[in-house]
Amino acid sequence: MPNDRGNYQSDDDYICGGYDDADLAAHIAVTYHRGIAVYGKAIREVFQPIDELFYIKSILYDVQNAATDIIETPMYISLNLCRVLFFLREGAVSLAAFTTVFQKLLSEMPFFSIMHLCEPLGCVPSPFPSPDIPLTQ
Structure with a gap:
């Protein structure tokens, strides 16, 4: 991405482009x-809410190659998949790194016990809660 700051300062009509x-x-x-x-002003005074369809398209973009990307970046892809699932199930906007979402969703899935066994191998975030310990919010 180019550095457009100087262009904006020197040209009142400058419009950047060429990348998405x-x-x-x-x-x-x-x-x-x-x-x-x-x-400054509160965020909701400066920004307008994003249309739900644009948000869905945007978060799906991050996981479009999840089946192959998960091999190289398992935590990043797993958290993004959780973010997509959390929004589609609960309608909640969250950060991909919002680990309580990750833990909450995994605790509801049948393979949670298997994931818990992976903790010593570094496959999942640590500390990872035991399946017997309720998750807190």
Whole structure:
């Protein structure tokens, strides 16, 4: 991505282009639903909500090659798949790295016990809760 700052400062009519950010809608939706303004106006005064269809398209973009990408980046892909599932099931906008979502969803799945056994091998986030310990929010 080019650095357009200088162009904007020197040319009032400059419009950047030539590249896309397919998951931009997801970034904006997370900002709108989860973000906190550090300075200035509240986020919901500055941003408008993202249309649900754009958000879905955006989060699906991150997992479009999940079947092959999971080999190289298993945690990233797993968390993104959980984010998609969490939105489709619960309608909740979340960060891909929102591990409580990951743990909540896995605890409801039949292979949770197997995933728990993988913890010592570094396959899942640690500390990973025991299937006998209820998850807290």
